[in-house]
Amino acid sequence: MIRFLMGCAAILAGLSSAQAATVLITGSNRGIGLELAKQYAEQNWSVIATTRAPKDAAELQALAKAHKNLRIEALDVTDFAAIDALAAKLKGTAIDVLINNAGILGGEPATQKMGNLDYKAMELVYRTNTMAPMKISEAFLEHVAASAQKKIVVITSGTASLTNVKPSQFFVPLYTYRMSKTAINMGFRAMAMELAPRGIFVGILAPGMVETRLLQQAGSGGRGIDAPKSVTGVMKNIENLNAQTSGQYIIYTGDTVPW
Ligand SMILES: NC(=O)c1ccc[n+]([C@@H]2O[C@H](COP(=O)([O-])OP(=O)(O)OC[C@H]3O[C@@H](n4cnc5c(N)ncnc54)[C@H](OP(=O)(O)O)[C@@H]3O)[C@@H](O)[C@H]2O)c1
DSSP: OHHHHHHHHHHHHHHHHHHOOEEEESSOSSHHHHHHHHHHHHTTOEEEEEESOGGGOHHHHHHHHHOTTEEEEEOOTTOHHHHHHHHHHTTTOOOSEEEEOOOOOOSOGGGSSTTTOOHHHHHHHIIIIIIHHHHHHHHTHHHHHTSSSOEEEEEOOGGGOSTTOOOOTTOOOOHHHHHHHHHHHHHHHHHHHHHGGGTOEEEEEEOOSBOSHHHHHTTOTTSSBOHHHHHHHHHHHHHTOOTTTTTOEEETTSOBOOO
16 A cells, blocks of 8 residues: 555656756846746746856845745856856756846947947947857757757847837937847847757747836836736747747737837
């Protein structure tokens, strides 16, 4: 009898671990990344929450305490050797959803205008917002390929849309930021094409205007939605990623954004 019960317990444990999907998120210590970590943890995903300074990430540490299914890993996304080292450390771990969330604005709007452009800042923005999501996707490709869901996502921005650059009372050029996000949209669009034969789906997902530090810095604080609302929509879009939606530019409401 005891042996029978132990057998049942082992089968149940095996089933539940087979069902726990894994998500890796960059920039998980605040803003949209922290909310993604929270909502995935609450939905019992196995969450690998990365941040460049785990010791300073008080809210993320509290989340890890409350959720045994969330672990924190250090990752500065501009450090490509560190990306390779984390991929090697996690070798053999299937990652169902890889979320490239970490991003920077590159300075306040006044510093992103003709006559004021800061090319050093531009390099850092491209490395963070454009090159790092490519590098991370490349480094973790086999982890994703080994998973059940096989999804790679970048958190892009509506400001990357060429069509939507129109005169309005709120228009700010934000050259550096816009250019970095338009470039990563193209990278992920091409990635969707390349990886389709392997059954890997690629999400180019805009969160909307969200009340975070980045929106404050952009001078648009108070005009956004809250992070939980945005993230609930983004996670729905990730859930709905499939062969048809892969490589599309989609905002948190589920609507497509014109390129
Ligand atoms: N808020 C919006 O309205 C909005 C709109 C469109 C798109 N987005 C995008 O959403 C993403 C998240 O932004 P957010 O709004 O949540 O802004 P946020 O509150 O400023 O958070 C940005 C996150 O990125 C991390 N990060 C920056 N550089 C990093 C690096 N080198 N290595 C690791 N992490 C790094 C930050 O970590 P540290 O604390 O260590 O700096 C922080 O966790 C970004 O890609 C942003 O472009 C936001």
